[in-house]
Amino acid sequence: MELFSRYKAVSGQPSAVSRVLGVGCWVLGHGAWVMGHGSWESPLLPVTCYLLPITIGWGGVMIACAALLGGCYGGERTAGSTEQLVVFHAGSLSVPFREISAAFERKYPHVEVISEAAGSRESARKISDLGRTCDVFGSADYKVVEELLMPEHADFNIRFAANEVAIAYTDNSRLHETINPDNWYEILLRDDVAFGRSDPNRDPCGYRTLMAFQLAEKHYRKPGLAAQLAAKHGMRFVRPKETDLLALLESGEIDYLFIYRSVIEQHGLKTLRLPDSINLSDPEMADYYSQTMVEVTGKRPGESIKLHGEPICYSVTIPKDARNRRMAEAWVSLLLSPEGREIMERNGQSAIFPAKVDGVENLPKSLQKFLVP
Numbered sequence: 001m002e003l004f005s006r007y008k009a010v011s012g013q014p015s016a017v018s019r020v021l022g023v024g025c026w027v028l029g030h031g032a033w034v035m036g037h038g039s040w041e042s043p044l045l046p047v048t049c050y051l052l053p054i055t056i057g058w059g060g061v062m063i064a065c066a067a068l069l070g071g072c073y074g075g076e077r078t079a080g081s082t083e084q085l086v087v088f089h090a091g092s093l094s095v096p097f098r099e100i101s102a103a104f105e106r107k108y109p110h111v112e113v114i115s116e117a118a119g120s121r122e123s124a125r126k127i128s129d130l131g132r133t134c135d136v137f138g139s140a141d142y143k144v145v146e147e148l149l150m151p152e153h154a155d156f157n158i159r160f161a162a163n164e165v166a167i168a169y170t171d172n173s174r175l176h177e178t179i180n181p182d183n184w185y186e187i188l189l190r191d192d193v194a195f196g197r198s199d200p201n202r203d204p205c206g207y208r209t210l211m212a213f214q215l216a217e218k219h220y221r222k223p224g225l226a227a228q229l230a231a232k233h234g235m236r237f238v239r240p241k242e243t244d245l246l247a248l249l250e251s252g253e254i255d256y257l258f259i260y261r262s263v264i265e266q267h268g269l270k271t272l273r274l275p276d277s278i279n280l281s282d283p284e285m286a287d288y289y290s291q292t293m294v295e296v297t298g299k300r301p302g303e304s305i306k307l308h309g310e311p312i313c314y315s316v317t318i319p320k321d322a323r324n325r326r327m328a329e330a331w332v333s334l335l336l337s338p339e340g341r342e343i344m345e346r347n348g349q350s351a352i353f354p355a356k357v358d359g360v361e362n363l364p365k366s367l368q369k370f371l372v373p
Contacts, residue, residue: 083111085327088127089138090120091243092163092205092259093314095266096347097138103343104334111327119203119241121296124148128299133321135328140260141204142315146358147298147305154317156359158371160336161314161349164281165205165212166261167195167272168246173255181275185216188256189228195256196237196245201297205242208280209258211292211309215278218291260312262348283311313352318364329366336370 085104089097094117101113118126120139126132128148137154139145145157167184169176175187188195200206213226239245242259246267249257256272261279264271276282280289289309298305316335318328334340341351357363357371 083324083327085111085113085136085324085331086134087113087115087136087138087331088123088134089115089117089136090123090140090204090314091117091241092140092263093117093138094243095263096344096349099343099347100331100335100340103339104331107334108327108330111324113331117241117243119198119206120144121148121204122202122240127153127319133323134319135322135324136316136331137319138314138316139204140312140314141208142313142358143307144204145315145317149317149319150359153321154319154359155362156357157315157317158332158336158363158367159313159315159356159358160352161344162281162352163260163262163312163314163349164273164279165208165258165312166264166274166279168249168257168259168264168267168269169255169272170249170252170270172252173249173270176255176270179256179272181272184272184274185220185222185225185229189232193256194233194237194254195258196239196248196254197258198242198245199238199240200294203241205258205260206238207294207296207307208309208312210294211280211289211307212258212274212278214292215280215289215309216274219275219277260348265348280309280312286310314349325364329364333366333370336367 087097087101094115097115101115105111105113116123116134120141121144123137124139124144125148127134127137137145137149140163142157142159145154150157167179169179173179174193175190179187187193197209198206200210210226210230213229216229217223217225237245237248237254242257243263245254245257245259246263248254249269261271261273273279276285277288289311292309294307295304296307297303316332318325318332322328335344336353336355341353344351353370355371360371363371
């Protein structure tokens with residue numbers, strides 16, 4: 001029984017929850033058996049009428065008790081774990097955050113880290129629109145926190161890592177032998193070549209890809225290039241977040257994919273790096289990047305936000321309604337520590353240190369040593 005085994009102790013012995021649940025299921029089953037074997041002509045009819053209300057009533061009480069005990073014990077998730085820490089994060093942070101959470105659980109074995117990856121904007125709307133809670137929020141764009149979460153749901157925002165837009169491909173990609181930083185747009189516009197990108201309304205990589213198209217139009221002096229690239233395929237190869245497209249690339253359904261360089265390296269794919277005037281990586285080119293603009297959905301239905309290009313900058317915050325704030329501060333401290341920065345660097349993302357923070361007056365004291373205003 002799946003429901004029974006879900007509440008079984010890690011030791012392999014039935015817990016108090018599983019025992020109560022098992023008895024409750026037996027009693028309900030017995031009531032169903034009596035009902036199934038009774039009829040208007042059957043001699044068991046008096047027994048059926050007598051036992052059925054009792055068995056259903058007591059069975060329901062026992063299963064309710066099991067649910068209550070399960071809530072009290074947290075479902076007995078893992079041996080020794082007594083706390084949960086919930087982390088919402090961008091898909092491109094999946095690999096480094098997994099390593100950081102593993103290191104965190106070794107340091108705090110009583111804590112279970114539960115991670116949930118999605119596009120940064122989609123993750124933010126889980127909090128702002130759906131009322132869901134998390135303890136740590138990691139975004140691929142610090143602007144997502146500023147525009148969708150502050151000040152109602154968060155009151156500080158730590159910028160901790162950089163990245164760049166690049167093109168991923170494999171040995172099976174069409175024309176992979178000839179593609180280079182000077183001709184990539186010509187190859188991608190061919191009828192026999194397919195490429196993917198993420199949804200700009202859900203994922204920063206999506207609107208950054210459109211900004212890269214605009215910058216490419218300027219760099220190569222090709223009027224109309226951005227619109228051509230954006231229009232190809234329509235929405236056929238657009239997904240909620242850029243990591244959703246990796247399977248399409250590896251299966252050969254698409255030939256190329258606009259994605260962060262860090263994710264390409266983490267998955268062992270081939271990388272076409274774009275000029276700095278296109279890839280949104282160079283802080284010295286912030287004014288040049290700002291010439292681009294992409295319109296995306298805003299906080300409320302029917303609203304829109306105009307986003308201007310700028311160097312890629314990831315951020316992290318602890319939402320105001322975090323349920324485990326103490327452990328959230330400890331997790332973010334690990335992320336910003338030398339160990340955390342080494343994990344980010346090893347996974348292809350340069351760390352920003354000292355980190356920059358918006359809302360420094362609201363920053364927990366435990367984090368102030370890592371930051372500059």
